[in-house]
Amino acid sequence: MSDVPGIPNSAFQWEARNKLANEVIAIYAQRHKAMDITVGLGSGVIGIFVPVASFAGLAGALVAAIPVIYNPLTQKLAYIYKASPDKITKGMKASTIIEETVYDVGAELLFDFTTDFLVELITEMWPQLFLGLGASLIPFAGLAANAVLDGIIASTLTWRLGTMTAIYYMNGENWLYSNKKRTRREANKLTGFPSADIHRPDALSHIKDIPEVMETNVEKMLQTAKFMKEANPDITNAQLREIFRKQSLPEKWIEEVLRRLSK
Numbered sequence: 470m471s472d473v474p475g476i477p478n479s480a481f482q483w484e485a486r487n488k489l490a491n492e493v494i495a496i497y498a499q500r501h502k503a504m505d506i507t508v509g510l511g512s513g514v515i516g517i518f519v520p521v522a523s524f525a526g527l528a529g530a531l532v533a534a535i536p537v538i539y540n541p542l543t544q545k546l547a548y549i550y551k552a553s554p555d556k557i558t559k560g561m562k563a564s565t566i567i568e569e570t571v572y573d574v575g576a577e578l579l580f581d582f583t584t585d586f587l588v589e590l591i592t593e594m595w596p597q598l599f600l601g602l603g604a605s606l607i608p609f610a611g612l613a614a615n616a617v618l619d620g621i622i623a624s625t626l627t628w629r630l631g632t633m634t635a636i637y638y639m640n641g642e643n644w645l646y647s648n649k650k651r652t653r654r655e656a657n658k659l660t661g662f663p664s665a666d667i668h669r670p671d672a673l674s675h676i677k678d679i680p681e682v683m684e685t686n687v688e689k690m691l692q693t694a695k696f697m698k699e700a701n702p703d704i705t706n707a708q709l710r711e712i713f714r715k716q717s718l719p720e721k722w723i724e725e726v727l728r729r730l731s732k
Contacts, residue, residue, distance in 0.1 A: 475689040475692055475693060476686070476689045476690055476693055477638070477639070477641045477642070477685075477686065477689065478550065478551055478552060478553060478554060479550040479551070479638045479639045479641075480639070480686050480689075480690075480718055480719075480722075481554035481557070481716045481717065481718065482554050482557040482558060482716070482717045483639070483677065483717065483718070483719060484674075484717060485557050485558075485717070486549050486550055486552075486557060487635070487673040487674060487676075489549050489557075489561055489562075489563055489566065490546055490549050490550070490631065490635055490673055491668075491669075491670060491672075491673055492563035493542070493545050493546060493549065493563050493566060493567065493631075494542065494546075494627060494628055494631035494632075494669075495667045495668050496563065496567055497538055497541070497542045497545075497627050497631070498623065498624045498627040498628060498667035499667045500537075500538060501534060501538045501623035501624065501626070501627045502619065502620045502623045502624055502665065502667070504533070504534065504537070504538065504623070531584050531587045531588065532584055534587075534623075535582070535584065535587075538627065539582050539587070539627075539630055540579055540582075542627065542630065542631055542634070543578050543579060543582065543630070543634050544576075544579075545566050545567065545569075546631060546634045546635060546638070547578070547634070547638065548566060548569070549561070549566065550635065550638030550639065551638065554716065577642075578634060578637065581649060582630060586649075587626065587630075589653075590626055590629055590630070590653065591622060591626065593653075593657060594622065594625060594663050597662055597663050598618070598621065598622075598663050620665035621663050621664060621665045622663070623665075624664065624665050624666060624667050625660065625663040625664060627667075628660045628669050628672060629653070629656050629657055629660050630656075632656040632659050632660050632672050632673060632676075633649075633652055633653055633656040635673050635676055636652050636655060636656060636676055636679065636682065637652065639676050639677070639682050639686075640679075640681060640682045640685050641685045641686070641689070643685070645679065645681050645682070646681060655679060659671075659672045659673075659675055659676070660672045677719045677721065677722070678721070683721070683722060683725070686718075686719075686722055687722050687725050687726055687729070690713065690718065690722060690723070690726045691726050691729055691730065694709050694726055694727075694730055695730070697709065697712075698730075706727045706730065706731065709726075709727065709730070710723055710724075710727060713726070
């Protein structure tokens with residue numbers, strides 16, 4: 470079953486994959502927060518609103534983060550979602566994935582997550598950041614305010630980028646409707662309000678409910694179900710349901726496949 474062409478590997482054992490991805494994103498979010506205390510993402514963002522601060526600080530901080538945070542995060546997540554189901558069921562550990570070098574996966578996204586793109590991500594955060602945090606930053610000044618923003622921006626950027634990557638792979642290695650910005654908006658909703666929290670356990674769990682992600686996978690599963698029915702006309706929907714469940718495919722997808730099959 471795991472070798473049936475068409476169904477993306479990311480669909481099999483999806484909960485286990487998301488659990489691993491959650492752990493990996495949290496690790497990189499923590500690293501990003503520690504890193505940005507020294508490079509100052511916050512000063513760059515404040516510079517957009519306070520002329521005496523420099524926008525160059527923001528760009529510089531993002532450039533510094535690309536090779537040590539964003540690129541390796543993308544590669545580790547690609548490894549998780551593209552891995553064969555057997556690798557997942559045998560047990561993969563986030564700590565091991567972090568230590569492994571996986572240059573052969575995720576390369577297709579490395580050129581998408583540019584400095585300009587990351588600046589766009591932060592730009593989308595501005596209304597939320599300063600509506601929700603503006604008043605709370607008033608008692609602070611300089612480095613103190615920057616440090617507060619550093620943690621929030623670093624963690625939120627890491628989670629939004631990680632969630633985008635997860636959506637891409639769970640959608641059969643394609644952006645939603647082949648549109649990166651549309652995917653970004655969906656990731657923003659799933660990750661929620663900007664926060665310094667490195668743990669966002671619900672962000673990835675709802676990817677399966679995104680209409681296009683569901684449709685992409687249901688169509689592949691339906692083709693597989695039809696193939697199995699052609700090979701064995703006596704196979705029942707109950708048996709198909711059990712086969713899919715053993716591969717830990719989302720229950721909602723399974724029921725939709727069986728509904729369409731019964732038409």
